[in-house]
Amino acid sequence: MLITHDTECSLSVLVELLNTSHEACGSEQLPDVAALSAFVVRQDISEVDSLSPADLAAVHRLRSRLREVFSAGSTEEAAELVNAVVAAAGTTPRLTNHDQHDWHIHYFAPHAAIGDHLAAELGMALAFIVMAGERERLRRCEAPDCARVFVDLSRNRSRRYCDSRTCGNRLHVAAYRARQRSAETVPTG
Numbered sequence: 435m436l437i438t439h440d441t442e443c444s445l446s447v448l449v450e451l452l453n454t455s456h457e458a459c460g461s462e463q464l465p466d467v468a469a470l471s472a473f474v475v476r477q478d479i480s481e482v483d484s485l486s487p488a489d490l491a492a493v494h495r496l497r498s499r500l501r502e503v504f505s506a507g508s509t510e511e512a513a514e515l516v517n518a519v520v521a522a523a524g525t526t527p528r529l530t531n532h533d534q535h536d537w538h539i540h541y542f543a544p545h546a547a548i549g550d551h552l553a554a555e556l557g558m559a560l561a562f563i564v565m566a567g568e569r570e571r572l573r574r575c576e577a578p579d580c581a582r583v584f585v586d587l588s589r590n591r592s593r594r595y596c597d598s599r600t601c602g603n604r605l606h607v608a609a610y611r612a613r614q615r616s617a618e619t620v621p622t623g
């Protein structure tokens with residue numbers, strides 16, 4: 435698969451961002467600027483200046499749009515969504531080796547607002563996935579009651595569940611289903 439390490443890192447941030455939504459996990463994980471600020475630190479997102487409520491709103495909007503790419507019905511639809519996100523952000527690809535990282539490309543404009551920053555970086559990561567013909571790796575967790583997303587980077591594309599503790603392994607889910615079935619078939623005497 436022609437996916438670089440840098441793209442993988444961006445995809446990881448993408449998944450973390452999408453899974454902060456109420457839709458994904460049942461409660462809003464980025465409810466205020468402080469939470470967004472903590473997310474930026476946790477994900478080691480560079481060149482972010484001060485954050486405002488407008489930035490938070492922009493990130494929430496972006497999150498919804500990026501999630502649509504995961505449920506796109508066709509590659510054409512996915513490409514259109516990705517193009518719209520990236521175009522609105524205004525990218526300026528440039529080489530950088532900040533903070534002792536190896537040379538890599540930043541797609542966001544220097545010190546862009548966080549919404550534009552993430553739109554450029556995460557949009558381009560999605561663009562590379564689509565370009566590589568790997569769109570089917572963008573998945574939604576198959577566990578019951580879970581709407582988190584993940585990117586399946588396994589060799590045989592066999593991953594079915596997100597990383598959360600409740601869905602992390604098949605056995606747990608199988609046990610859950612078995613309990614549901616037995617609950618449905620309790621003998622009434």
Ligand SMILES: [Zn+2]
Pocket residue numbers: 480530532535538540
């Ligand atoms: Zn960087």
Ligand SMILES: [Zn+2]
Pocket residue numbers: 575576577580581582595596597598601
């Ligand atoms: Zn899950």
